[in-house]
Amino acid sequence: MEALDYHAGERSKAEFDVEEMKIVWAGSRHAYEISDRIARLVASDPVFRKDNRTMLSRKDLFKDTLKKAAHAWKRIIELRLSEEEASRMRFFVDQPAFTDLHWGMFIPAIKGQGTEEQQQKWLPVAYKMQIIGCYAQTELGHGSNVQGLETTATFDPQTDEFVIHSPTLTSSKWWPGGLGKASTHAVVYARLITDGQDHGVHGFIVQLRSLDDHLPLPGITVGDIGMKFGSGAYNSMDNGVLRFDHVRIPRDQMLMRVSQVTREGKYMHSDVPRQLVYGTMVYVRQQIVLDASCALSRAVCIATRYSAVRRQFGSQNGGPETQVINYKTQQSRLFPLLASAYAFRFVGEWLNWLYTDVTQRLQANDFSTLSEAHACTAGLKSLTTTATADAIEECRKLCGGHGYLSSSGLPELFAVYVPACTYEGDNIVLLLQVARFLMKTVAQLGSEKKPVGTTAYMGRAEYLMQCHCDVQRAEDWLKPSVIVEAFEARAARMSVACAKSLSKFSNPEEGFAELSADLVEAAVAHCQLIVVSKFIEKLQRDIPGKGVKRQMEILCNVYALSILHKHLGDFVSTGCITPKQGALANEQLRLLYTQVRPNAIALVDAFNYTDHYLSSVLGRYDGNVYAKLYEEAWKDPLNDTVVPDGYHEYIRPILKQQLRTARL
Amino acid sequence: MEALDYHAGERSKAEFDVEEMKIVWAGSRHAYEISDRIARLVASDPVFRKDNRTMLSRKDLFKDTLKKAAHAWKRIIELRLSEEEASRMRFFVDQPAFTDLHWGMFIPAIKGQGTEEQQQKWLPVAYKMQIIGCYAQTELGHGSNVQGLETTATFDPQTDEFVIHSPTLTSSKWWPGGLGKASTHAVVYARLITDGQDHGVHGFIVQLRSLDDHLPLPGITVGDIGMKFGSGAYNSMDNGVLRFDHVRIPRDQMLMRVSQVTREGKYMHSDVPRQLVYGTMVYVRQQIVLDASCALSRAVCIATRYSAVRRQFGSQNGGPETQVINYKTQQSRLFPLLASAYAFRFVGEWLNWLYTDVTQRLQANDFSTLSEAHACTAGLKSLTTTATADAIEECRKLCGGHGYLSSSGLPELFAVYVPACTYEGDNIVLLLQVARFLMKTVAQLGSEKKPVGTTAYMGRAEYLMQCHCDVQRAEDWLKPSVIVEAFEARAARMSVACAKSLSKFSNPEEGFAELSADLVEAAVAHCQLIVVSKFIEKLQRDIPGKGVKRQMEILCNVYALSILHKHLGDFVSTGCITPKQGALANEQLRLLYTQVRPNAIALVDAFNYTDHYLSSVLGRYDGNVYAKLYEEAWKDPLNDTVVPDGYHEYIRPILKQQLRTARL
Ligand SMILES: Cc1cc2nc3c(=O)[nH]c(=O)nc-3n(C[C@H](O)[C@H](O)[C@H](O)COP(=O)(O)OP(=O)(O)OC[C@H]3O[C@@H](n4cnc5c(N)ncnc54)[C@H](O)[C@@H]3O)c2cc1C
Numbered sequence A, B: 001m002e003a004l005d006y007h008a009g010e011r012s013k014a015e016f017d018v019e020e021m022k023i024v025w026a027g028s029r030h031a032y033e034i035s036d037r038i039a040r041l042v043a044s045d046p047v048f049r050k051d052n053r054t055m056l057s058r059k060d061l062f063k064d065t066l067k068k069a070a071h072a073w074k075r076i077i078e079l080r081l082s083e084e085e086a087s088r089m090r091f092f093v094d095q096p097a098f099t100d101l102h103w104g105m106f107i108p109a110i111k112g113q114g115t116e117e118q119q120q121k122w123l124p125v126a127y128k129m130q131i132i133g134c135y136a137q138t139e140l141g142h143g144s145n146v147q148g149l150e151t152t153a154t155f156d157p158q159t160d161e162f163v164i165h166s167p168t169l170t171s172s173k174w175w176p177g178g179l180g181k182a183s184t185h186a187v188v189y190a191r192l193i194t195d196g197q198d199h200g201v202h203g204f205i206v207q208l209r210s211l212d213d214h215l216p217l218p219g220i221t222v223g224d225i226g227m228k229f230g231s232g233a234y235n236s237m238d239n240g241v242l243r244f245d246h247v248r249i250p251r252d253q254m255l256m257r258v259s260q261v262t263r264e265g266k267y268m269h270s271d272v273p274r275q276l277v278y279g280t281m282v283y284v285r286q287q288i289v290l291d292a293s294c295a296l297s298r299a300v301c302i303a304t305r306y307s308a309v310r311r312q313f314g315s316q317n318g319g320p321e322t323q324v325i326n327y328k329t330q331q332s333r334l335f336p337l338l339a340s341a342y343a344f345r346f347v348g349e350w351l352n353w354l355y356t357d358v359t360q361r362l363q364a365n366d367f368s369t370l371s372e373a374h375a376c377t378a379g380l381k382s383l384t385t386t387a388t389a390d391a392i393e394e395c396r397k398l399c400g401g402h403g404y405l406s407s408s409g410l411p412e413l414f415a416v417y418v419p420a421c422t423y424e425g426d427n428i429v430l431l432l433q434v435a436r437f438l439m440k441t442v443a444q445l446g447s448e449k450k451p452v453g454t455t456a457y458m459g460r461a462e463y464l465m466q467c468h469c470d471v472q473r474a475e476d477w478l479k480p481s482v483i484v485e486a487f488e489a490r491a492a493r494m495s496v497a498c499a500k501s502l503s504k505f506s507n508p509e510e511g512f513a514e515l516s517a518d519l520v521e522a523a524v525a526h527c528q529l530i531v532v533s534k535f536i537e538k539l540q541r542d543i544p545g546k547g548v549k550r551q552m553e554i555l556c557n558v559y560a561l562s563i564l565h566k567h568l569g570d571f572v573s574t575g576c577i578t579p580k581q582g583a584l585a586n587e588q589l590r591l592l593y594t595q596v597r598p599n600a601i602a603l604v605d606a607f608n609y610t611d612h613y614l615s616s617v618l619g620r621y622d623g624n625v626y627a628k629l630y631e632e633a634w635k636d637p638l639n640d641t642v643v644p645d646g647y648h649e650y651i652r653p654i655l656k657q658q659l660r661t662a663r664l
């Protein structure tokens, strides 16, 4: 029997080689093959089933998560998976778990901040998971302001130990993932105090639970902080609360790569540059940008496929109705998100390169690009996570009523994704950092220090302040140089305008605070420029496969012109383009949508997601939506009985007018 | 002992009479008193407790909902509450239930579409809840396109009955609230067929379940459609699926106010105007606009109070850190939402008046304002629900990490609110209707037919197409006439521009489809103008209370200028204002934020919400956030045991390297 495929017609319309696009999306043939193999492995394993996840109680969900983590680890060992394969496996299991923090934060923190000796002691046991670690920074009272943390680590020279203590309620550690129930250890951030002197916040490795019976060690109070957004979603994670009552740890458990405390209690710095920590941040944030492209592409895949199945209105002479994907409003909402998924993927790839570049420079003691790289990753983390969170919800709305069902997969995807806007730096706080860097860059224009990397365009600020866009017909907007110049001019003019306003304040800090809302907008303009330019740069390379490059060009233009349309006020009011040119851009955008349309399904097929990973009835590869929606419904526990539990106590007395006498 | 109040300082700073503002918000002293009394009644009743709601399983949540509905009904009877009071009680119980559809859709449908006779037969039993009804329109395959519904109601002249049938899978009724488990009856929409002829979709009263044992009647398959977005949230509602296998109902159960089928099977229209149905739509949608202001104000209340408690950065000389509400970025995100809450409240109030006006005109056979009223309510439903959904999520983000906890109340509020963007008309489909009406209005300019009501400004299109904004200093933006003219000019120019583009198409329908994304933007501009003008009109009335009117003026300006800033592209590219004037508006906006700041807490106190209704640890009246967050955490079931369920099977074997032999 032929496999059913409601999308077959759509698939046959594609004007490019989907298999080649899969490789572009994955980054390389090697990456594609690993992803493809591991995704299937996970999808075919019944332990990794997740279609019933949103119905589980908190306790059952957590137990299910422990089971999946253990099973994944077992498979990783049995199959002798490489680090890369293991990490893909955790990715496709697709259920937040303590292991994310163990591998993603605990180990990198020790690697980045521990001495050689500490690494040799702790990393092997961590790699084997003989200990499970988490990253305990945030407290009830402090998240963004890390320097304001209140937990103390006081050196006791008598015993050569640190005393870790939670002096106030607000100093309770709060939020660390994996802390609540699973971790045996944590990297704890606390104020280092020696001899009555406060040296600010430092990291310490602290054992939390006994390795014998998992009970908290003396002086430690630890638990889960309770339910979070959504059903299923991030509730599989045991984000935790932790209090210390004078807990003692040996001196050598302070992470001492950059600063040390000697046996005598003397506080010192090594010659390792402090900026090293920025390297880790660049690493973590480039990962977040790649994750954004995954979450976004997943939502877009669901909404695109469903939009091709869903028909509403427009039947002619009793024929089928119009697929909603053919409506221009649907396209103008959906296709920019499809383009963003690709754009974020490519900028994430570039960030990955940037991380390598920065690391190499650091090793050569070259700090010249560090602050630019730091600002750029902070900005891109903010830009891509905000856009992705909004986009997932837009995709849900694009699916009409059915998008609101858990079985559409979109509610859970949204709920599990949104904290990315907050963790690893609140998105607004990050944009303010970018803005600060931009103001510094503008202030230094004309000086010795030339702007580098993603701010290099600022070096041409004089030109960009007065250049004129020469678009005269809609198709002029297809020229990469035209697009880049418009985005550069807009970003430069907004930054320079802010700098001018700032200069009117006698106190620059006051000015910065007063103008911060405008500064954030300038930072966004700068980050959007980066995404656009990196997409265009990607297209300058050789890209094999019939029609693949052509599709990418279309998507790149959709991304750029849709951003331009959305922020038209910026472009026009800074005089970068005229209102007429704005209208031409919009006209061109409409034409581009028409070019995306026949390729839409193939463009989401290129993400190569299994139905298991998507876990969406609406996003099924075969498009068999209605039969499966109907089937799913009956699985709800409420359908266990025809007459609902509670009928006799609460419905019947109403109907029979016997409420007065009922005991409720 | 004095009650603790962390906000006391904030409250003492208010520059207006909060008690008087409460009355303005409620609409009248009478409305205020009822709301206040019923809210306290609900809050003090342990049955209505909802702080543990997000932890309940689907079955327990549903049973809890039945209990609350029965208890509320019992109290309504015992206390002999008026209709108004009863409806406030359901509002403050704040848990979606079958009763919402019974009172909000089933009864109004019979009132609006039933004959006198039918009303006399069905309404008394419905008012006493001797039957429970729902509204069964949407099907698996059709929501927006009501005319495409597939369920059939075929008249059988032999037995004088209709045969209700679900001929296809996609004809299954799908989504009706209260249908899944609770309702005994439904108003079912089906294609009326007499003598082989299809007369399109009509409403029928159909009994679904036995009044004796609640079992579905023969031929009826009914159940719940499964979990929806979030935990708690809308999962308390039994949105249902329903299939008919040739179910027979007497002829007099077709709702026959407008059309009838005679004993002989003849299809006829009465002289009751068909437009009457629009009256009901105006009613339902004005209610949705008021609901938007409630949901939005609730989110804003939580975010505002927490922003005054939360401190992060900016400590000077060891003093307390800055309250995050003092950051301009926080203000520029939060205060426009606060202003929107008030704006939506007032436009909702005005819609309520409009509904009365339309009803009176209908009774006098005056249809002149009907299509304008219909377009205007459709547009405002779309505008306010979209803005509110986005705003709730923004409020959540404004609370940083803690906003992601269920105990913040914001995740559930979002999840329960968002379907308002989809039900009662998908928001994009509604804007397209508004756009269609606007294009008609433009086409008729210069003809006999003068634009009325909210489109009256179009009558001055010629002037508005060429007028110049004369703002020269920031404070010029405080003049209501300046604001209104800018908004009118923008809306008129966008509509006229669309009409011009449309005229270039030989086939106007094709043109409409092609330009629909632009048309939607023109519709939004028109709707924003309505909100702004109604706010300004409200201020022209007498408003008692020290400083109350002043605060409202500030909020009105914040609303208008923040919209202008957000849509600067529209204003500048249509030439309504210059870039310089746009910058002045932004400058004025910053000054306005400074004026809102000292009054922010009092402005949200004026909503008069109980802590029970808010159900948010972050939004507590007393601001005692941290102690309560900490307390709440320990209630999570995961904290029942120190060592989690699953440790022995899944964690220990990892730590002890015994996975290979473990059976998972
Ligand atoms: C799901 C999840 C998982 C997490 N996992 C971990 C973990 O594993 N380990 C860990 O240590 N932490 C973790 N966290 C905590 C997370 O890192 C913090 O929540 C995050 O850093 C934001 O800080 P905050 O909550 O203090 O926000 P706040 O800073 O309190 O933000 C509140 C508001 O104030 C604004 N604001 C703050 N400062 C400024 C300023 N200077 N200028 C303008 N506006 C400002 C913000 O923009 C925001 O609108 C997690 C959080 C979540 C939600």
Ligand SMILES: Cc1cc2nc3c(=O)[nH]c(=O)nc-3n(C[C@H](O)[C@H](O)[C@H](O)COP(=O)(O)OP(=O)(O)OC[C@H]3O[C@@H](n4cnc5c(N)ncnc54)[C@H](O)[C@@H]3O)c2cc1C
Binding pocket: A310, A312, A313, A324, A327, A329, A330, A397, A398, A399, A400, A401, A402, A404, B101, B135, B136, B137, B138, B141, B142, B143, B144, B145, B174, B175, B176, B177, B234, B239, B419, B422, B423, B424, B425, B426, B428, B429, B432
């Ligand atoms: C919580 C909830 C409660 C509900 N309660 C009830 C109830 O009690 N009774 C009842 O009968 N129904 C109920 N509904 C159903 C609801 O009325 C429909 O979901 C709603 O009308 C939207 O229709 P749809 O789902 O068919 O969306 P669709 O029309 O399928 O929308 C899908 C996409 O197509 C787009 N689209 C559709 N048509 C066009 C067009 N012509 N032009 C451009 N774009 C278009 C939409 O904008 C959307 O992006 C409920 C729904 C929900 C979510």
